[in-house]
Amino acid sequence: MTTHTLFHTIHQLSRELTKQVNDTLQPFGLYSAQWAVLFVLKTKGSMSQSALCEYLAVEAPPMTRTVQRLAKQGYVGQTPGEDKRVKVIHLTEKAQQAYPEWEQAVLSMNDRLLECVPEEQRVFMQSMLNEWLGKMKGDLHE
Incomplete structure (x- = not known):
């Protein structure tokens, strides 16, 4: 197998x-x-837009569009950080209330997609992917 095929x-x-x-x-x-x-804000708490970009490996322009759409839907709010150039993004009460329904839909999808994967392989994949991602992100910052 070539690395081209793997990737x-x-x-x-x-x-x-x-x-x-x-x-x-x-x-x-x-x-x-x-x-x-929404998932990152729910699990990690409020973050600056730049921290969201870095965590999700997304460039600033598409992140700005995504945050603007979520704000228009009433799911996120933006507050100025200590440095007025920094926008801190947070979930609104509307998003907090709707989140369990979204999460349940995604969890059901996850279960359906993993039906054919034994638990032992799931644990292995999770461990391997976490390790690989950590190394990649570490290598990028060295």
């Missing part, structure tokens, strides 16, 4: 997972990029 498969898997999330969240008027922001 092509990973890329195709990523695109298919994005499509599945989009299909799952479509009834709520959300897309995968929005879900990523």
